[in-house]
Amino acid sequence: MLLLGYDIGTSSVKASLVDAKTGQTVASAQYPDAEAPIIAKQPGWAEQEPSMWWDELVQATKRVQEKAGGSLADVAAIGISYQMHGLVCVDWEGNALRPSIIWCDGRAVPYGNAAFDAIGGEKCLEHLLNSPGNFTAAKLAWVKENEPELFAKIDKIMLPGDYIAMKLSGGDKKTTISGLSEGMFWDFKNNEVSKDVMNYFGFSEDIIAEIVPTFSVQSKVCDTIAAELGIPAGTPISYRGGDQPNNALSLNVMKPGEIAATGGTSGVVYGVLGEVNYDKLSRVNTFAHVNHNQPDTRLGVLLCINGTGILNAWVKRTIAPEGIGYAEMNDLAESVPVGAEGLSIIPFGNGAERVLQNENPGASVHGINFNIHKKAHMVRAAQEGIAFSFAYGMDIMAKMGMEIKTIKAGHANLFLSPLFRRTLAAVTGAAIELYETDGSVGAAYGAGIGAGIYKDSDDAFKTLKHIATEQPVEDAEPYKAAYKLWVERLGK
Numbered sequence: 001m002l003l004l005g006y007d008i009g010t011s012s013v014k015a016s017l018v019d020a021k022t023g024q025t026v027a028s029a030q031y032p033d034a035e036a037p038i039i040a041k042q043p044g045w046a047e048q049e050p051s052m053w054w055d056e057l058v059q060a061t062k063r064v065q066e067k068a069g070g071s072l073a074d075v076a077a078i079g080i081s082y083q084m085h086g087l088v089c090v091d092w093e094g095n096a097l098r099p100s101i102i103w104c105d106g107r108a109v110p111y112g113n114a115a116f117d118a119i120g121g122e123k124c125l126e127h128l129l130n131s132p133g134n135f136t137a138a139k140l141a142w143v144k145e146n147e148p149e150l151f152a153k154i155d156k157i158m159l160p161g162d163y164i165a166m167k168l169s170g171g172d173k174k175t176t177i178s179g180l181s182e183g184m185f186w187d188f189k190n191n192e193v194s195k196d197v198m199n200y201f202g203f204s205e206d207i208i209a210e211i212v213p214t215f216s217v218q219s220k221v222c223d224t225i226a227a228e229l230g231i232p233a234g235t236p237i238s239y240r241g242g243d244q245p246n247n248a249l250s251l252n253v254m255k256p257g258e259i260a261a262t263g264g265t266s267g268v269v270y271g272v273l274g275e276v277n278y279d280k281l282s283r284v285n286t287f288a289h290v291n292h293n294q295p296d297t298r299l300g301v302l303l304c305i306n307g308t309g310i311l312n313a314w315v316k317r318t319i320a321p322e323g324i325g326y327a328e329m330n331d332l333a334e335s336v337p338v339g340a341e342g343l344s345i346i347p348f349g350n351g352a353e354r355v356l357q358n359e360n361p362g363a364s365v366h367g368i369n370f371n372i373h374k375k376a377h378m379v380r381a382a383q384e385g386i387a388f389s390f391a392y393g394m395d396i397m398a399k400m401g402m403e404i405k406t407i408k409a410g411h412a413n414l415f416l417s418p419l420f421r422r423t424l425a426a427v428t429g430a431a432i433e434l435y436e437t438d439g440s441v442g443a444a445y446g447a448g449i450g451a452g453i454y455k456d457s458d459d460a461f462k463t464l465k466h467i468a469t470e471q472p473v474e475d476a477e478p479y480k481a482a483y484k485l486w487v488e489r490l491g492k
Contacts, residue, residue: 001453002026002074004064004231005444006057007243008082008160010048010102011035013056015064016440020076020453023463025441029063031056039099044106047099050088050163057164061229072230078168078221079239079447081246081439082161084182087139090163092155094171098147100160101139111145111201112138112184119196127189127196129181129278129286129299136183141201156209159183161240168237170222175209181288182242188276191294214290215239215450238450241290243439244270245300250442251408251435252461254291254298259397259407259430261390263414266350267308269393273299277400283355284396290446291457301400303393306350307363308386309413314349315382319375330417333380338423339482340377342367344489345385355393356492366489386414387423388486394428407432411467421470426479432470 001020006013014030036056039047065072085103090096101107112132116124124131132138136159144151156173158166159182166173180186180193185208187194193208212218217236226233241249248260248270256274261267275297278286289300312326320329348356349363365381394404407424409415411434421432445460454460473479 001076002072003077003079003444003448003453004072004075005079005440005442005447006060006081006164007246007439007443008053008057008080008164009243010038010083010104013053013060014438014440015057015060016438016444017064017068017075018441018444018448020448027064027067028438028440029060029067031059031063038102042107046102046105048102049099050096050160053160053164054167058229065230073232075231075235077236077238077447077451077453078231079443079445079450080161080164080237081241081243081443082159082164084159084242084244085135086160087136087143088158088160088163089143089150089154090156090158090166090173091153094166094173096163097150097153098143101142105139106134108138108142109134111141115141115197115200119200123196125278125280125282127187128184128194129188129276130184131282132184132197137185137197137201140203144202154207157207158209159242161242162209165219165237165240168221168225169219170225172219173209174212174218176212176214176240178214178241178245178288178290178292180208180211186288188288213293214241215446217451236447236451239443239446241443241446242287244268244302245287245290246439246442246446248272248300249290249446249457250437250439251410252457252464253408254289254457256298257403257405259394259404261407261409261415263309263386263409263420265309267305267386267390267414269303269305269390269397271301271394271397271402271404273297273301273397273400273402275401279396279400281357283357284393285354301397301402303355303397305347305355305389305393306353307347308389310350311345311347311363311382311386312414315379319378321375326416329379330419332376333383333419336376336380338478339485340381340384341372342369342485343373343377343381344482344486345378345381346486346490347382347385347389355396380419383414383417383420384423384482385486387420388427388483390424391427391483392487392490404428404430406430409434410437411435418470422473423479425470425472426476427483429472429476431472434467434469436465436467
């Protein structure tokens with residue numbers, strides 16, 4: 001029995017086949033090999049054709065079938081992970097009326113800000129847990145004002161994962177509470193589609209697709225698509241989740257106090273909160289987690305830090321000795337003491353940071369001493385600065401009521417660095433667990449949960465491959481002192 005997971009990303013679609021019994025990944029493939037194009041008709045705009053995602057899915061499915069060395073006749077359930085916050089407008093027949101306005105498109109910021117002021121900041125945070133900002137609802141408001149004739153043709157609005165599920169099923173238009181919350185359509189206080197948002201923007205609730213549980217048999221693969229993909233007709237589509245909630249699922253981060261983290265070009269910290277709460281300064285985003293289900297509140301608190309892996313890469317290119325790899329760079333950093341002998345690096349050099357209330361302070365070096373500081377100090381201070389930026393965001397989460405005990409991460413990128421892991425564990429007091437997993441594999445497991453093949457996430461992830469655990473060091477004081485100095489130099 002196989003589970004098929006799709007990850008609908010901005011740059012490609014990845015497909016993974018997982019053996020439901022053993023939990024082993026049978027095959028994985030992605031399409032295209034190069035990054036998929038983004039349409040930018042004006043500065044700050046970013047769009048993609050939904051039909052492109054579908055074409056990529058078809059090709060990724062063919063590739064994963066070839067890698068598996070056989071047919072897909074044993075696929076028992078399908079799960080979907082997708083790029084968050086995108087707007088897909090479809091007509092009665094399920095045709096996309098325009099390219100999707102995707103997550104990194106900035107045109108809707110004024111619409112979200114105006115809604116925040118008109119509805120009231122405190123009310124938005126109490127009910128939506130966020131500012132409407134640049135999320136899906138604000139993107140739809142832009143379409144309503146600037147493309148009124150097209151807006152009038154909309155039957156339903158969908159997120160990218162909703163669109164793919166609709167295509168697989170042959171036309172079922174459905175969504176989830178988790179998806180609606182990431183679009184700023186969900187009122188957590190009243191447990192319903194937000195009347196404040198719908199009324200302010202002048203949207204009819206008819207435009208919202210049917211709401212289904214995140215883990216459930218939401219729809220089934222239709223005969224035509226089954227023949228095209230080689231998947232059995234009637235295969236249940238039993239899970240869908242945004243990429244960051246799904247990354248947390250992939251690591252079995254489902255309980256309050258657990259944290260999923262990634263350290264790629266940008267850093268993401270995603271923590272689970274067991275009560276409805278929000279940051280009064282809106283420095284983090286809060287959405288319904290994939291297992292949010294009244295009365296069991298499960299919220300995902302999302303922190304994105306722009307200047308993380310990109311700083312480490314910059315240091316490698318411009319400061320570290322030429323020709324060395326990341327492993328050698330890590331060894332170089334270990335050659336100097338904790339705190340880099342008073343040197344601190346603020347890593348926010350890649351744009352505005354929500355954790356800093358959308359300020360853009362840039363990256364900076366503090367406390368440099370020309371007599372003692374060398375390349376090794378810069379390399380260490382960079383990794384420590386990145387770890388401290390993670391901890392700074394987690395401090396905000398802790399003030400929201402999250403007791404952080406465990407940080408789970410894939411064994412990749414910055415989490416390959418022992419120094420980075422040790423620093424983060426020391427200043428947060430949390431153990432860091434490393435696993436072998438990815439988004440499409442997580443979506444496959446999610447499908448197994450939704451189809452009833454697994455009784456719950458613990459059952460599904462009992463075979464999740466654990467690589468290592470980084471426990472907090474016994475003497476964390478040098479790390480905490482360096483972190484305190486870093487915060488003082490940040491000036492927040």
